[in-house]
Amino acid sequence: MRDHELYATILGVEAPWTVERVELDVAGGAVHVWLARREDAAAQCPECQTACPIYDHREREWRHLDTCQLQTRLHARVPRVECPTHGVVQTPVPWATPGSKFTLLFERLAIDWLREAAVTAVARQLKLGWDAVWGIERRAVARGLERRGTLQLRYVGVDEKSFQRRHDYVTVVSDLEGRRVLLRRRLCPTGVTLSIGGGPDGGQARAAGDISLARAQ
Numbered sequence: 001m002r003d004h005e006l007y008a009t010i011l012g013v014e015a016p017w018t019v020e021r022v023e024l025d026v027a028g029g030a031v032h033v034w035l036a037r038r039e040d041a042a043a044q045c046p047e048c049q050t051a052c053p054i055y056d057h058r059e060r061e062w063r064h065l066d067t068c069q070l071q072t073r074l075h076a077r078v079p080r081v082e083c084p085t086h087g088v089v090q091t092p093v094p095w096a097t098p099g100s101k102f103t104l105l106f107e108r109l110a111i112d113w114l115r116e117a118a119v120t121a122v123a124r125q126l127k128l129g130w131d132a133v134w135g136i137e138r139r140a141v142a143r144g145l146e147r148r149g150t151l152q153l154r155y156v157g158v159d160e161k162s163f164q165r166r167h168d169y170v171t172v173v174s175d176l177e178g179r180r181v182l183l184r185r186r187l188c189p190t191g192v193t194l195s196i197g198g199g200p201d202g203g204q205a206r207a208a209g210d211i212s213l214a215r216a217q
């Protein structure tokens with residue numbers, strides 16, 4: 001099995017995408033995998049699913065699960081389509097959430113670790129910055145809310161947490177009865193603006209009971 005066939009198999013790459021080439025960068029401690037999309041494959045607007053002509057391509061890179069302790073980096077030229085209704089829009093890729101620099105499998109690994117260890121420990125082990133870890137958490141929460149649809153909540157907790165005594169704060173909104181995080185949002189320490197219901201994270205929640213507020217000292 002050649003290297004690109006091996007990676008096509010372990011990455012689960014499916015048509016119209018294929019593995020074009022694989023390069024090992026021993027000095028940089030990384031494996032780079034280039035994915036290519038069949039040029040004649042039809043493309044759709046991600047907003048309205050209308051078949052649209054390809055407008056151009058954008059070079060993108062994602063971090064994937066490590067290969068034998070080498071960071072695995074995926075590269076692809078992602079098409080943008082020109083939709084008569086929505087204008088020029090980037091098409092989604094099956095291995096990552098739009099806007100993320102990590103594959104879904106890498107994000108799942110990070111979320112699994114975040115259930116077991118503190119944010120600082122996970123960031124150190126996975127060689128990630130603060131923004132990257134919270135971005136991964138935020139997208140995971142958004143995906144969870146999208147799956148749940150509209151929630152009926154009786155008790156909602158709003159807690160403000162700081163990071164390593166720095167003046168970096170996130171507000172965590174939880175369903176107190178279901179003991180689950182509904183959303184996390186990075187906030188300015190001097191002010192809190194929070195909306196529940198169809199926010200940019202894509203989920204919807206309706207608070208019908210008590211709201212518990214706590215502020216970090």
Ligand SMILES: [Zn+2]
Pocket residue numbers: 045046047048049050083084085086087
């Ligand atoms: Zn459209």
